[in-house]
Amino acid sequence: MLLPADHDLMLRIAKHGFVDMEYIYRFAYPKRKKRTIDDRLLQLERHKYVNITRTFIPPDYTMNYRCGYRIITLGVNGLEVMENMGILAADHREIIKTSSPYRMYHQVQVASVCDTIQSCYQDSSESRWEVLEILNEKEAYLEENLNQPDAVLVFKQKGSDPATSPMIIIYLEIERSYASVKSLNRKLRGYEISVKKRLYDQKLNYRFAEQRVLFVTQTMLQRQALITKLMTQKTSLHLLVSGYQETIHQPMDSIYIVPGCEPCRLLAKYPVLNN
Secondary structure (H helix, E strand, O other): OOOHHHHHHHHHHHHHOOEEHHHHHHHOOOOOOHHHHHHHHHHHHHOOOEEEEEEOOOOOOOOOOOOOEEEEEEOHHHHHHHHHOOOOOOOOHHHHHHOOHHHHHHHHHHHHHHHHHHHHHHHOOOOOEEEEEEEOOOOOOOOOOOOOOOEEEEEEEOOOOOOOOOEEEEEEEEEOOOOOHHHHHHHHHHHHHHHHHOHHHHHHOOOOOEEEEEEEEOOHHHHHHHHHHHOOOOOOOEEEEEEHHHHHHOOOOOOEEOOOOOEEOOOOOOOOOOO
16 A cells, blocks of 8 residues: 555656665655665565666765665556656656666766755745755756756745746756866856856746856865866856755755855855956
């Protein structure tokens, strides 16, 4: 018998395409022990509601090499449940078999960052902002754009009308490696064109008071290297840099670095820079 928590999990998987166990521990089956969640996932797999692919162990994922990395997507019965709920969910079972494990790990990190930020702002009694909308990589695609964000987060003030209130859009970039200066320069130029032409204002039919680019790095060394490179770039973009672990554990704290400035909060007033 399916539980409400099972439906919630399948909705989350349908939204992102696939997730991993760390995502499930964080967002699904609240207040349940890991062992209980593991057993439930095995039951869902046995009855073909989910499909579990066991693959490599990503760096920094775990030190226990007896347990492989698990990617979870919807099984045939899970897809049918979504269809009965009026949700057209993509079937990723065959794609998972041939996709790069690093690519899958990257996509799950994108999902984790987005959902963490969304839930924290939604539940906060201190912040006057909330996430109105999240676009995944496919939904955020624009043919006119020279580069595509990993995801897009749209913020609005709580209790306000999106048609009349100030809104902020954040383009998310999960950095898996040390970006070259050439590729970084190309990415920044693409965002500059997108912001100048207000491509996402037109796509989403909103008027954004501010547009920011958030780079989330895998490690602190990558973060510092990226900040150093960004400080050599002359750009009018509003840039923020943070580490992955910081972002998923303290998303509302002052962990976001504006190159050349002190750390600030994600939606804090952007400092005036002399570049």
